Amino acid sequence: MSSTIEVRGLVKTFGSARALDGLDLEVAPGEVHGFLGPNGAGKSTTIRVLLGLLRSNGGAASVFGLDPWRDATDIHRRLAYVPGDVSVWPNLSGGETIDLLLRMRDLDPRSTRRDDLLERFELDPTKKGRAYSKGNRQKVALVAAFAAPTDLLILDEPTSGLDPLMEQVFNECLAEHKAAGTTVLLSSHILSEVERLADRVTIIRSGRTVESGSLEELRHLRRNRVRAEVSGPVPDLAGLDGVHDVTVDGRVVSASVDPSGLPPLLSALHHAGVVSLTSSPPTLEELFLDAYRSTP
Amino acid sequence: MSDRLRGTGLLLRFALRRDRILLPAWVLVLTATVVASAAATGPLYATTAERVAAAEALNASPAIVALYGPILDTSSLGELSMTKMTVLYAVFVAFMSVVLVRRHTRVEEETGRAELVGATAVGVDAPLVAALAEAVLASVVLGVLVAVGNIASGLPATGSVLFGASWTGIGLVGAGITVLAAQLSSSARTVGFVASGAIGVLYLLRAIGDTSAGWLSWLTPFGWGTQLSAWSEPRAWLLVAYPLLAGALTAVGVALRRRRDLGAGLLPDRAGPAEGAPRLRDALALVWRQQGAALAGWTVGIGVIGVLMGSIVPNIGDLLDTETTRPIIEAMGGVGGLQDALVFALASVIAVVITCFGISAVTRAAGDEHDGRTEIVLATATSRAGLLVAVSSAAILGSTWLLLVSGTATAIGWGRGLGAVGAALAQAPAVWVVLGVALLLLSVRSRWAVAGWAVLAAFVTLGQVGAGLELPGWVLCLSPFHHVPKYPSEAFDWRPELLLTVLAAALVSVAWWRYRARDIG
Secondary structure: OOOOEEEEEEEEEEOOEEEEEEEEEEEOOOOEEEEEOOOOOOHHHHHHHHOOOOOOOEEEEEEOOEOOOOOHHHHHOOEEEEOOOOOOOOOOEHHHHHHHHHHHOOOOHHHOOHHHHHHHOOOOOOOEHHHOOHHHHHHHHHHHHHOOOOOEEEEEOOOOOOOHHHHHHHHHHHHHHHHOOOEEEEEEOOHHHHHHHOOEEEEEEOOEEEEEEEHHHHHHOOOEEEEEEEOOOOOOOOOOOOEEEEEEEOOEEEEEEOHHHHHHHHHHHHHOOEEEEEEEOOOHHHHHHHHHHHOO | OHHHHOOHHHHHHHHHHHOOOHHHHHHHHHHHHHHHHHHHHHHHOOOHHHHHHHHHHHHHOHHHHHHHOOOOOOOOHHHHHOHHHHHHHHHHHHHHHHHHHHHHOHHHHHHOHHHHHHOOOOOOOHHHHHHHHHHHHHHHHHHHHHHHHHHHOOOOHHHHHHHHHHHHHHHHHHHHHHHHHOOOOOOHHHHHHHHHHHHHHHHHHHHHHHHOOHHHHOOOHHHHHHHOOOOOOOOHHHHHHHHHHHHHHHHHHHHHHHHOOOOOOOOOOOOOOOOOOOOOOOHHHHHHHHHHHHHHHHHHHHHHHHHHHHHHHHHHHHHOOOOOHHHHHHHOOHHHHHHHHHHHHHHHHHHHHHHHHHHHHHHHHHHHHHHOHHHHHHOOOOOHHHHHHHHHHHHHHHHHHHHHHHHHHHHHHHOOOHHHHHHHHHOHHHHHHHHHHHHHHHHHOHHHHHHHHHHHHHHHHHHHHOOOOOOOHHHHOOOHHHHOOOOOOOOOOHHHHHHHHHHHHHHHHHHHHHHHHOOOO
16 A cells, blocks of 8 residues: 655755755555654654645655645645644634634534534633634644544644643544544654654654654664663673663663674673663654764 | 833834834825925915915815815915815824834734743833834924925924924824723734724814814814914914823823733623634635625725715815916816816725725735644645635725725715716726735735735825826836826726736736745745
8 A cells, every 4th residue: 555645855945945855754544653853854844845835846745646736635635734833813713713624624514523622622612813822722723633534634743732631632632533544644842742652753854854664663773771780790891892871880780782782781791690680672762862863 | 110111222222123114104205295285385376365265165165174174274375285284194193103003012912922022121011111102203203304394395484393293293192092002902903993993083073073063173183283273373282282192091001001911901802603604614705704894894984985085076166266277177178177187086096095905905815824824724625726816806806896885985975976986996907906916926925915015105106296206207107007097087998997907917817826836834
């Protein structure tokens, strides 16, 4: 089955600035794909190209196998989008805005779950747009996006204005759509959010893809953190290949270990009389920071 | 106390920097209008007898008195020269203050920028006081320039200074009204409507006072401009009334400001419907929903102005009955021809005002794009074509509707039929061309859309002063308004109208072609 989103070598320049510089991204049908990067990495620019709002200067992009620039409205009928910084019409009420956005996607608001979602997000739909806080404006866009089944959700830092309780509601809604087979592109710089929800992630920096794969794959490439307590004298681990950042605290030794460093490390610990051993996979945060350290 | 004002100087300089184009342009255009009027009136009415005749003719028409106020001393050259300036153009002085104060107070609060500033070591009252200071400064500079300009044009010094002071005064009152209005609503748009509405009511009170109940004119600052009697036996003490009123309005405004939260308004935000009406289903409905209230307000305003203007027309013959003008009138085909010429002139002025509605519809679309609302619309099944058609229809159809309203209203005021309607609609192709340019600017880059105002201002300036400056003919031809047939005083000519319409269509087409191909946001 072909990818829902496929981006190859995408380039977008604004004047002399290269916002996207050969970016690759692939999102398979039905997966939740985390799209990670620091501010200014090009996440929103990529999304705007995928929505046909910006015209790329090079490379290829397709959504549902269609051209985002040429076939924009055909693509848009099958997706819902929540921007990172939601702006609503100051003189329309939240309810009017939600219904308008739904109707603009050829949906009938009355046959959607908007009322249920309004309740879950605790959003007052009678308030005028100008009276909403950032979080409430975001809820307006989220209710409109989640109210009906759709093939693709494009969410650009969707929880940046939500409190933890509302984040929980957001997670539930996303899980429901995922269960229904919706493909999700979730851009974020909040790692725990992506770690909890995403099947696969793409990490970008300065308009380029740094890493892409499932969390397991990425972890596999990375160092485990090993902590061991020994009964005998603490062995000198620093000399072993693939073992890094060794620290010793009494009889407790900890180190970061490449997959290739595990056999010699375990052998050394075995000889030192290991009493306890924990090995933890790298957190996404470590992957993230690692990805940035390794690329100039 | 000084703590509350901390940073006022810095904010004032910042405001002046942000307004470095808007403010000088506004002041200079008003000054130029006054000087042009002062310089032109003297030669037109060479003798005292002619001046008296003209002034009496003006006073004889209730419509003119309603519009300009009466002339108290019919023999005064200064008062005759400043007929339009004393009351009618003073409205634009008040609007200058409305724009300045609103821009630096409520707009800043609505956009959240005031919060950013408020969180720094800037005093609570500093933003309001800085905005006020800017408006006061602008009013004083305008008053001084106008006084100097009038003296330079040969008007008496005392009268010139008093007249300048009255304009400064009206500027102060405009600022006071806006300071108060800015406390009422959390919406900058509503604040603009309230302040403009208050100015409109004060102007209307004076119109009623000047035409029927004299005492009413003393109650409104627009009446003071006339009653000051700047040019003969002045009541200089009346000048104190302006700062007193402005001070009182400001004091109430500041007191209210201290009682409310940043960003909040004293009028509660009315709740809206929990569900969208089925009509509100696409970009077209959205744009018309956004423009609907404004268009209704404009329809009423243009209708009232049209009836007033139309009712001046029958009096025009007496007004211009002087030794100098009589041959001109004869050449134009007698009084009937003169009336027709006036109808054309009025239609061309109202057309410019109506063009402002269309341009504001276009710049509103630019604002939507800047704020990110266009993005969420275009991320739905709405096509770019659909959105541009919606914006164009609001600008073009809305303006055309207003032209029809103005023509019909003028015809009603005049009491004669189709001439006025034809004169108004004859302006439509020129209006479409200006809006075509504005749409093209929007379609090249959304930030360029505001330049539509500059384009309109340039065309108007060409029309108003171009001939006087003896600019070459081709420069005057740049303005689409220049090509509108002078119907009903001349026969209606289809050719320029057709060419303008084709040009407007071409501009909109190019706009559409550009809009399809450019980045959004």
